Structure formats: C-alpha cells, structure tokens
Amino acid sequence: MIDAGWIAAAVLAAIVVLALAFRTPLFAALGYSLQPIEPMAPDDDESDENGDDPRRNGQAREDRNRLGELFELEELEVSDVMVHRTNMRSVNADDPPEMVVREILQSPHTRMPLWKGSLDNIVGVLHAKDLLRALNEVGNDFSRIDVTKIASKPWFVPDTTTLxxxxxxxxxxxxxxxIVVDEYGEMEGLVTLEDIIEEIVGEIADEHDVDMQGVKQEADGSVVVDGTVPIRDLNRALDWDLPDEEATTIAGLVIHETQTIPEEKQAFTFHGKRFVVMKRDKNRIARLRIRPAGEG
Structure with a gap:
C-alpha cells in the first residue's frame, strides 16, 4: 500500500505543475498580466557612448577589490604587513624622562614600544596621552616621571598569525x-589595527602622516629605496605589482630573484623593473635604485 505522505506530495506536485502551465490565464482572470522584465537602462547623462556607467563600474570594481582584500586576510600573515624592527620607532626606558617625552612628542605615532637593555626586551607600550596626563599630575616635573609605570603591558603575537x-x-x-615575535620569541616588529584596516580600504592618511620613509622619487623617474622597505608598502605607494610571496622586503626580493647577495653597482632586471644595488652593508642590501626595465 502506498504511504499517505507520498500521495499528498504527488497531489501537491500536480497542483504546482498546473499552476505553472496556466499561470497567464489565471493571472488574467484576476486582472493582472505578466510582462517580461527589461534590464534597467542607465540615464543618458550618466552613461558613456557604450551605454556603461563609468562611475557605477568604477565603484563596482572598487567594491570587488575590497571584497578580495577581505578574503585575502585569511591568506596573509602579520609578518606581511608589520613594521619591521629596523623601521620601528621605539623608546629606551633608561633614557632620561625629558628625552623620552621629547621622543614621544616628536613622533607621528600615538603609541611606541618601550625597551630596556636591548630592543629585544620590550617592557611596555607607552601611550602619548598617558604620558602627558602623568606629566600634568606632577606639575611637568620630569624627574618625578617613571615611564615604566606609565606604560601598558606589551602584547606579543606570533608572526604567523593570519590577518x-x-x-x-x-x-x-x-x-x-x-609586538610581533618569531617562533623563538625574538621581536620582529609591530603590527597595528590600522595596518590591517589599510589592507582592506587602502592607505589611511591623516594630518600627522609623514612621507613614506626609505623611498625617494628622483628627478629622472627612478626611485631610490632602502632595502628594508616592505614590498607591500612600496606596491601601495607607487601602484606597483611586485610579488611578495617569497620575500617581505625589497632587498629580500632581489636576493630571492638573484639567489645571491649582490655587490654594489650590480644591476638586475625582473618583474618589469631594473634594480641597481647602490649600497651594501656587510651581507645586507642597504639601498637600491629602481626604474622601469625599458629605461637605461
């Protein structure tokens, strides 16, 4: 005997088929008519000669790019966007308080790592607002300031953490x-919330931002770059597309591509650019000149 549930399902399916077959006369009897949906045409004054809306297309591309950056957060690690220790501004806790205050006030950053003995020994993070508040409480008497007590506890994260x-x-x-550390717990650099947000929305500029450190545009069109400049920052600043899968810094890219540590004045061409080693410091590429590959 056929189950009653299957009978009910068969009856319901038959009703749906009949409704689809006779939908036009059925809607006509109810006073409605079915019309095909036409694609909405853009206004003439907002369209180009091909019928495309450039502003809408541009916004769509921008939205797709941002969506792509969101998905890319799972693939990138903090080591890809961090400020490397060689470019990191920090404060020595053993310096006189007056010198520490001057360093904080001259910095474009609100927070700075505080170290003692060596840069590998980060003992706190000093916030400019906390420092100024403490100074106000002691009547701007620098001798009564203990920066280690004002600083907040540092937060250490592995360099392999995804964005x-x-x-x-x-x-x-x-x-x-x-503070970013490697697998041995040694300090590699720092990462901020703004660094990650900029991966999604692009560069965030404010009135305290400074020009990109370690990058200088020359009159002849070439760019002089410190070896420690991150590839991603260079790509973003100059709208380049150098690969950053195998190396983090521009010097690392040259070493990876050449499989050697080049001598000064050596030149190489790859990824559409001409790289000339301007300065080498021991086993480190300190400075490079980069220009389009087609130029001298």
Whole structure:
C-alpha cells in the first residue's frame, strides 16, 4: 500500500505543475498580466557612448577589490604587513624622562614600544596621552616621571598569525597595537589595527602622516629605496605589482630573484623593473635604485 505522505506530495506536485502551465490565464482572470522584465537602462547623462556607467563600474570594481582584500586576510600573515624592527620607532626606558617625552612628542605615532637593555626586551607600550596626563599630575616635573609605570603591558603575537585572526583579536581585546615575535620569541616588529584596516580600504592618511620613509622619487623617474622597505608598502605607494610571496622586503626580493647577495653597482632586471644595488652593508642590501626595465 502506498504511504499517505507520498500521495499528498504527488497531489501537491500536480497542483504546482498546473499552476505553472496556466499561470497567464489565471493571472488574467484576476486582472493582472505578466510582462517580461527589461534590464534597467542607465540615464543618458550618466552613461558613456557604450551605454556603461563609468562611475557605477568604477565603484563596482572598487567594491570587488575590497571584497578580495577581505578574503585575502585569511591568506596573509602579520609578518606581511608589520613594521619591521629596523623601521620601528621605539623608546629606551633608561633614557632620561625629558628625552623620552621629547621622543614621544616628536613622533607621528600615538603609541611606541618601550625597551630596556636591548630592543629585544620590550617592557611596555607607552601611550602619548598617558604620558602627558602623568606629566600634568606632577606639575611637568620630569624627574618625578617613571615611564615604566606609565606604560601598558606589551602584547606579543606570533608572526604567523593570519590577518583575519589578528583583526578579530584586536576587536575582541579592544586593542590597537601588538609586538610581533618569531617562533623563538625574538621581536620582529609591530603590527597595528590600522595596518590591517589599510589592507582592506587602502592607505589611511591623516594630518600627522609623514612621507613614506626609505623611498625617494628622483628627478629622472627612478626611485631610490632602502632595502628594508616592505614590498607591500612600496606596491601601495607607487601602484606597483611586485610579488611578495617569497620575500617581505625589497632587498629580500632581489636576493630571492638573484639567489645571491649582490655587490654594489650590480644591476638586475625582473618583474618589469631594473634594480641597481647602490649600497651594501656587510651581507645586507642597504639601498637600491629602481626604474622601469625599458629605461637605461
């Protein structure tokens, strides 16, 4: 015997088929008519000669790019966007308080790592607002300031943390700043909430931003770059597309491509650019000149 549920399902399916077959006369009897949906044409004054809306297309491309950056957060690690220790501004806790205050006030950054003995020994993160508040409480008497007591506890994160996980951690902890360490616990650099946000929305500029350190545009069209400049920062600043999968810095890219540590004045061409080693410091490429490959 056929189950009653199957009978009910068969009856329901038959009703749906009949409704689809006779939908036009059925809607006509109810006083409605079915019309094909036409694609909406853009206004003439907002369209180009091909019928495309350039502003809408540009916005769509921008939205797709940002969506792509969001997906890329799972693939990138904090080591890809961090400020390397060689470019990191920091404060020595053993310096006189007056010198520390001057260093903080001259910095474009709100927070700075505080170290003792060596840069590998980060003992805190000093916030400019906390320092100024403490100074106000002691009547601007520098001798009564202990910066180690004002600084907040540093937060250390592994360099292999994905940007998505780090972004979630920043939001969860309501934090903006973390010290990046390698697998041995040695300090590699720092990463901020702004660094990750800029991966999604692009460069965020404000009145305190300074020109990109380590990059100088020459009159002849070439660019002189410090070897420690991150490839991603260079790509963003100059709208280049150099690969950053195998190396983080521009010097690392040259070493990876040449499989050697080049001598000064050696030149190489790859990825559409001409790289000339301007300065080498021991086993480190200190400075490069980069120009389009087609030029001299």
């Amino acid at each position: 998505q996980d780090q972004l979630n951690a920043f939001l969860r902890r309501k934090a903006h700043f973390a």
